[in-house]
Amino acid sequence: MLIGDVARCSGVSTRMLRHYDALGLVRPTGRTVGGYREYSAEDVRRIFHVESLRSLGLSLKQVGRALEDPAFTPSALVGDLVRLTEDRLAREQELLERLRAIDASAPEGWQGVLRIVELMQGLNSTSAARRQQAVLARPEGVSVPAELLAGAVLAESDPHVAGALRWALARSGGDGVAMLVTGVRSEDVDIRRRAVLAIASMSEAPGATAVLADALGDEDPTVRRHAALALGRRGVTAAVPTLVGMVVGGSSDVDAAEALGTLSRDPGCADRILTALVDELATPTADSATRLRLTQALVELSGPAAREVLRGLAHDGDRAVALVASAFVGVLDEQQPEDRGDEES
Incomplete structure (x- = not known):
């Protein structure tokens, strides 16, 4: 088969086939009388092997080693690829959440976008003081999505920062209780405690009383106590x-x-x-x-x-x-x- 026929059959462009030839990955075993590349059935099979390995994320150099080196074992390489892919997906998920948070804030201009990005960067700081400042220094008129604040509340371990976040969430105007319900149901007891404390600070929020009443049955005594204090102040006899x-x-x-x-x-x-x-x-x-x-x-x-x-x-x-x-x-x-x-x- 000539290179054009192979390209149509395999879906690999003629340019890439020439590149494979130059790298020694797939070299046509024959030439026509006119000197054109001629691929055998085995050459075409090797092209499909190359494409299959590339689909797993291997570089062309790694593909060459996998095909040529009998001592080259896939386990370590595949493990590395798994970790790299997980890291990439985590970064992309973080980017997706960031974009959703910006979209939810309904920014009217790029200044609003930049303000939300600054807030997210501040909340991701390793410094508790920096995180607290990011919450309290929010400019007037900048809408912060309740989802962003709720996520930060559930993840925050510093009590001072957590207090600032609960304050901001209660005043965000969004459905903070709904955003925190997943935290109340978490298997992580620390997350449940943070969620209940945050809901307790939203005395007028719809649905807060019902969620807190359910929390009275939590297996953790601290969660039950947080819920009971909030409910008692609201006149709930349960x-x-x-x-x-x-x-x-x-x-x-x-x-x-x-x-x-x-x-x-x-x-x-x-x-x-x-x-x-x-x-x-x-x-x-x-x-x-x-x-x-x-x-x-x-x-x-x-x-x-x-x-x-x-x-x-x-x-x-x-x-x-x-x-x-x-x-x-x-x-x-x-x-x-x-x-x-x-x-x-």
Whole structure:
């Protein structure tokens, strides 16, 4: 077969076939009477071998070694190609995400594009201070996609930077909760914690309460606590058991007690909270420190029933509990003397 016929048959251009010939990759075994290249069936088969190896990403030099060197083993080379391809795909995925973020910001000019690129570069910095500055120094009027901020929130380990990102995400105007849902369902517990904290800062965002309520069933106690505090402040009674457990365990117990106080403003929930705290106080295994925390939590509750329990604790057998309860009763009576009059009448 002449070179033109081979080109049509193989799909390899005549120019590339001449290049293969010059490199010694595929040399036609014959010549016509007129001196033209003439390829045998074996030559054509070798051309297809060359093209197959090139399709895997091998260079022409590597292709030549693979075809000529019997000692040339494919395993190491293929492994290298796998790693190179993975790196290339990762870079292309990063580029794709960057382009999507820019597109989502709907820039009106190249200055807007440059601002988003600067923000992304800042968020990728190894310096926590630089990342925080990139978030807080965002110029007015520059729209930042919620997706970009949500991704940064889920990846950020520095608490100060994470706080700035949550602040920015809550004010981005996008559907930040929807962007964070994947984080709440992540197998990585740190990502779940970051996601719940971020959603907790979006008190008015649609869907936030439902996602946080689901997080109350998370296997990680920190995730449950973050969710319970946020829900308690929003008046969601499903958080009561977790909040009471936080008081008992001493984990953010002051915040938990305040959240219980908020929930106790609902008369239907007040009795439930009071009963739960009293039951914990009566638990034989409760030590003095635990009973003190429970006593302090009672102070946050609304209504005379909680104050009556405190009066009883003023005579508790644990002197520390009795002193704290007595002091709190005195303070509450001074603050709300009318309640005391109602109780005595």
